[in-house]
Amino acid sequence: MDVSFKNVDNVLCITLNGRLDATNASDTEQQISGYLDKTEKNINIAINLTNLDYISSAGLRVLLVITKNQKKINSNLCLFGLNENVLEIFKISGFDTIFNIAKGENDAVAILND
Helix, strand or coil, rough: CCCEEEEEEEEEEEEEEEEEEEHHHHHHHHHHHHHCCCCCCEEEEEEEEECEEEEEEHHHHHHHHHHHHHCCCCEEEEECCCCCCHHHHHHHCCCCCCCCCEEEEHHHHHHHHC
């Protein structure tokens, strides 16, 4: 799993590349949490899943933990770029009703800055 970070119009964009499953979920969560600990506390987050090939229940848990932590500090989170397979997993698990999901980065940033 490759994780990268950038700021776009006062939104932290996190890009996930590869597979987010039990083999790397804990490391990915620690990497994201570590980065968030060093940033502005109430920044909104957009997570780019365009290059996410697969997500397991352990990966869904990582995203759920991040969004719960953001809500505690009155920040919002939006996902974008979900491919058909990943979107199907979100729909089957009901996570599509938990998260804000946008088509692309511009849409996600607009939602978070609205």
